[in-house]
Amino acid sequence: SALALIICFITSSIWLLAAGVFMQGMSQSVFDLARQTYLIDVVPSSHRARAFSILGGSQRIGFFIGPFVAAAAISLYGIKAAYFVGFIASCVTAVFCTYIPELHKQKHVVAKASNNVFEIAKRNFRVLITIGFGVLIIGALRASRQIALPLWADNIGISASATALIFGVSSAMEILIFYPAGKVMDSYGRKWVAIPCVLMLGSSMLFMPLSHTLIGFTAIAVIMGLGNGMGSGIVMTLGADAAPVSGRIQFLGLWRIISGTGTSLGPALIALFTAMFSLGMGITAIGASGFVAALVFMRYLQPAAKH
Numbered sequence: 182s183a184l185a186l187i188i189c190f191i192t193s194s195i196w197l198l199a200a201g202v203f204m205q206g207m208s209q210s211v212f213d214l215a216r217q218t219y220l221i222d223v224v225p226s227s228h229r230a231r232a233f234s235i236l237g238g239s240q241r242i243g244f245f246i247g248p249f250v251a252a253a254a255i256s257l258y259g260i261k262a263a264y265f266v267g268f269i270a271s272c273v274t275a276v277f278c279t280y281i282p283e284l285h286k287q288k289h290v291v292a293k294a295s296n297n298v299f300e301i302a303k304r305n306f307r308v309l310i311t312i313g314f315g316v317l318i319i320g321a322l323r324a325s326r327q328i329a330l331p332l333w334a335d336n337i338g339i340s341a342s343a344t345a346l347i348f349g350v351s352s353a354m355e356i357l358i359f360y361p362a363g364k365v366m367d368s369y370g371r372k373w374v375a376i377p378c379v380l381m382l383g384s385s386m387l388f389m390p391l392s393h394t395l396i397g398f399t400a401i402a403v404i405m406g407l408g409n410g411m412g413s414g415i416v417m418t419l420g421a422d423a424a425p426v427s428g429r430i431q432f433l434g435l436w437r438i439i440s441g442t443g444t445s446l447g448p449a450l451i452a453l454f455t456a457m458f459s460l461g462m463g464i465t466a467i468g469a470s471g472f473v474a475a476l477v478f479m480r481y482l483q484p485a486a487k488h
Contacts, residue, residue, distance in 0.1 A: 182204075182205055182208040182209065182212070182267075182271040183268050183271035183272050183275070184204065185201045185202070185203075185204035185205040185208060186201065186205060186264045186265075186267045186268040186271060187201075187264075187268055188200065188201035188204070189201035189202065189205075189261075189264045190261055190264035190265055190268065210437060210441075213437065214430070214433055214434060214437060216236065217233075217417050217420070217421065217433055218429070218430055218433060219281075219284070220232050220233065220236065220417075220421075221421045221424070221429070222284055223284070227367060228367060229367065229418060229421055229422070230363045230364075230366030230367045230371070230374075230414065230418045231360065231363035231364055231366075231367050232363070232414075233363065233413075233414030233415075233417040233418045233421065234359045234360055234362055234363025234364075234366070234413045234414040234418075235359070235360060235363065235414070236414055236417065237359060237413035237414035237415075237417065238355075238356060238359030238360060238410075238413050238414070241352065241355045241356055241359065241410065241413060242356055244352065245349070245352045245353065245355075245356060247266070247270075250266055251263040251266045251267075254266050297431070298431050298434070298435065300428075301425070301428045301431045301432050301435065302435055304425070304428075305423070305425060305432060305435075308423045308481075309435065309436075309439065311477060311480075311481045312419055312423060312477070312478070312481050312482065313436070313439045314439075314474075314477055315375070315379070315474040315477040315478050315481075316416050316419060316420070316436070316439055316440050316443065317439050317440065317442055317443035317446075318379065318443060318470045318471065318473060318474035318477075319378070319379060319382075319412060319415065319416060319440070319443065319474060320416070320439075320440040320441065320442070320443025320444040320446075320447065321443040321444065321446050321447030321450070321467060321470060322379065322382040322383065322386065322443075322447065322467065322468075322470065322471055322474075323382070323409060323412075323444065323447070324443070324444040324445070324447040324448055325386065325447035325448060325450075325451055325464070325467045326382065326386070326405055326409065327448075328447075328448045328451055329386060329389060329451065329464045329467070330344070330347070330348055330351070330402060330405070331344055331348070332451075332460060332464075333389055333390070333392075333398070333460065333461075333464060334347070334398060336460055337392070337393050337394075337398065339395060339398060343395065347398065347399050347402050348402065350399070350402065350403060350406070351402040351403060351405055351406035351409075352406060353406070354403055354406030354407045354410055355406050355407075355409050355410030355413065356410065357410065358407055358410040358411055358413075359410050359411075359413035359414070362374045362378075362410070362411045362412070362413060362414075362415075363413070363414060363418075366415075366418060370482070370483055371415070371418065371419060371422065371478075371482050371483065372478050372479065372482040372483070374411055374412065374415060375412070375415055375419070375478040375482060376475050376478050376479060377408070377411055378408050378409075378411045378412030378415060379408075379412075379471040379472075379474040379475050379478065380408070380471060380472070380475050381404055381405070381407060381408025381411065382405060382408040382409060382412070382468075382471050383468045383469065383470065383471015383472050383474070383475070384404070384408075384468065384471065385401050385402075385404040385405035385408060385468070386405070386464050386465070386467055386468030386471070387465055387468030387469060387471070388401060388468075389401050389464050389465075389468070390460075390461030390462075390464055390465055416436075416440050419482075420432075420433055420436035420437075421433075423436070424436070447467055450463065450466065450467060451463040451464060451466075451467055454466050
């Protein structure tokens with residue numbers, strides 16, 4: 182990750198920039214998979230949702246602080262300084278990781294020769310196409326949120342500075358609610374958080390095209406932030422719950438592919454519907470998918486946590 186960001190920092194070639202961004206994406210995926218697998222092993226299943234909610238919440242705090250640090254560096258040293266901030270953060274993270282105690286190798290973590298990805302997918306096909314489909318929609322909603330908010334703000338004439346402030350308020354809402362959401366999941370079951378999460382995200386996007394004032398748009402952004410914060414760690418938690426003991430790492434890799442596919446599809450679908458119809462129609466279409474995810478979770482998630 183640090184090497185990728187240095188490449189982005191020093192290059193003036195768009196192809197090397199693309200290579201650096203691609204490397205950064207790969208390293209982020211490996212890091213995310215490693216930390217999820219680690220938490221599954223070190224945290225009791227009775228506290229699993231809280232652990233992943235805290236992990237997701239800490240990541241949101243980083244997303245909240247990072248742009249301010251980068252903005253300060255950019256104002257002093259120029260636009261490329263943002264990459265150097267990322268480089269420093271990656272190096273500091275690497276140092277912290279060297280102090281994390283390594284787990285003893287456990288038999289259930291070591292993949293058997295027969296545990297290839299296709300066999301894991303075949304054995305877990307039902308959960309991948311049901312709960313996995315709901316996770317794909319969560320990824321689409323979250324990624325679309327980052328596109329829809331600034332685009333609709335610009336569409337109704339809200340200034341860039343006001344939009345940034347509203348986005349910051351929305352992000353702050355995410356930070357406030359992540360731990361209580363994890364506590365609820367551990368105490369009452371995953372669906373008590375998964376369903377409200379997708380309903381709030383979906384509803385806020387569904388009604389966003391109806392907001393034409395600063396106050397109305399801000400209210401939508403706050404609801405969206407609360408919904409996204411409520412779902413902090415939900416994708417990792419559901420993946421950990423569904424992962425088999427044998428072939429766990431391969432399964433979690435598939436789980437991340439499903440979530441990442443949703444993350445890629447969301448903005449693409451907004452662009453497609455906007456080109457065919459209008460921006461409002463694109464945002465509404467993605468918002469409606471939140472209700473589909475709610476039906477999936479209502480049908481296939483257990484009513485209470487049993488760990």
